Amino acid sequence: MTVFFFFAKAIVFLTAIVLLLSIRVIVFNNIAIRREALAKKVRSTLREAFQGYLRGEIHVSSFSTPHGEERFLVGLVAQLAEEMGEAARKKLRNIFETTGTHFLVQRELRRLSHSRSWRRRQRAATYLPYMAINHVIIPPLLHALEDKVLMVRFSAAHSLAKIKAIEATVPILEHLSAPAVWPAERTIEIIYEMGSEAVPTLLHYLTQPLSKDSCKVFVIGALGLQRARQAIPLLLSYLSNPEKELRIQSAKALGNIGGSEAVTPLCDSMHDTAWEVRAASAHALGLLKADRAIASLLGALGDSTWWVRYNSANSLAELGQKGVAALKNALTHEDRFAAEVSLLVLQEYGLLKICMGTPQP
Numbered sequence: 001m002t003v004f005f006f007f008a009k010a011i012v013f014l015t016a017i018v019l020l021l022s023i024r025v026i027v028f029n030n031i032a033i034r035r036e037a038l039a040k041k042v043r044s045t046l047r048e049a050f051q052g053y054l055r056g057e058i059h060v061s062s063f064s065t066p067h068g069e070e071r072f073l074v075g076l077v078a079q080l081a082e083e084m085g086e087a088a089r090k091k092l093r094n095i096f097e098t099t100g101t102h103f104l105v106q107r108e109l110r111r112l113s114h115s116r117s118w119r120r121r122q123r124a125a126t127y128l129p130y131m132a133i134n135h136v137i138i139p140p141l142l143h144a145l146e147d148k149v150l151m152v153r154f155s156a157a158h159s160l161a162k163i164k165a166i167e168a169t170v171p172i173l174e175h176l177s178a179p180a181v182w183p184a185e186r187t188i189e190i191i192y193e194m195g196s197e198a199v200p201t202l203l204h205y206l207t208q209p210l211s212k213d214s215c216k217v218f219v220i221g222a223l224g225l226q227r228a229r230q231a232i233p234l235l236l237s238y239l240s241n242p243e244k245e246l247r248i249q250s251a252k253a254l255g256n257i258g259g260s261e262a263v264t265p266l267c268d269s270m271h272d273t274a275w276e277v278r279a280a281s282a283h284a285l286g287l288l289k290a291d292r293a294i295a296s297l298l299g300a301l302g303d304s305t306w307w308v309r310y311n312s313a314n315s316l317a318e319l320g321q322k323g324v325a326a327l328k329n330a331l332t333h334e335d336r337f338a339a340e341v342s343l344l345v346l347q348e349y350g351l352l353k354i355c356m357g358t359p360q361p
Contacts, residue, residue, distance in 0.1 A: 224253025255284025286315025301338035
């Protein structure tokens with residue numbers, strides 16, 4: 001009997017605990033829902049006010065942020081600036097100077113320099129371009145390029161590119177040149193974001209004997225994305241560089257830029273010892289759309305590497321009528337690999353009829 005009462009009391013006790021925990025969860029959920037509803041209302045009100053300010057309907061001095069809700073300012077300003085462009089970004093940052101919220105700028109500057117949390121440092125590096133003028137934020141962002149955490153360095157570099165801080169071009173190159181742990185494309189995109197104003201700096205970097213090869217890879221890629229025709233002579237010289245990655249990026253960049261002067265050098269690169277260079281050159285020749293590249297591309301249909309064969313066939317298809325005719329003729333090539341890749345690409349482009357299982361040019 002005693003054991004029965006013990007178990008009964010234990011069950012009642014556990015039931016009471018479960019009920020209390022359930023009530024607590026319900027209460028906390030209700031509080032969270034109300035807080036989120038209030039936050040949503042505050043964000044909506046501030047967003048309407050910011051939009052009115054950008055349209056010139058509201059003067060910046062009339063802004064009043066509810067006490068304790070200043071945390072919404074930074075995110076909203078950044079969001080609107082991204083949606084509405086550079087002019088909006090420059091105008092919106094005035095809000096922090098004239099609404100008594102300049103302390104938010106100082107707080108983010110302190111976090112960028114002193115916070116032990118790398119996520120806070122990254123957040124500060126991301127948001128500062130939306131909060132203060134360039135001469136205030138460029139020095140700390142440059143310093144943040146030396147941060148021990150790669151993501152912080154990346155955010156600082158992205159922000160410097162966003163505000164077109166040309167003086168940061170070389171520091172960005174040097175502090176993000178870690179291809180083993182960071183995709184080269186990401187750094188190239190950051191440098192590209194600097195715009196055409198950075199082209200002279202990039203060209204100068206390529207001519208310096210002490211410049212790092214790992215950084216030149218990013219420079220060449222960015223010049224290609226910028227379609228900087230003034231870079232063509234330098235890029236042509238890099239097609240014969242001892243460093244394979246520089247040859248690859250130069251071929252890619254020349255294809256992006258265009259220009260008939262690159263056709264013959266790229267045809268020569270179809271004989272490079274590195275298959276990656278041959279593949280990049282084949283792709284670039286398709287972008288240049290020069291008929292005189294047909295012979296080189298046809299010769300590469302039998303390359304030992306599949307990607308070289310495929311890029312060559314694909315470029316022939318891109319060259320128009322003459323390239324397609326050459327590709328169809330290759331269907332009867334004595335080299336089985338050349339015939340197979342020609343068939344594959346012609347089918348992909350819908351340039352081949354299939355009759356009773358037999359390809360018809």
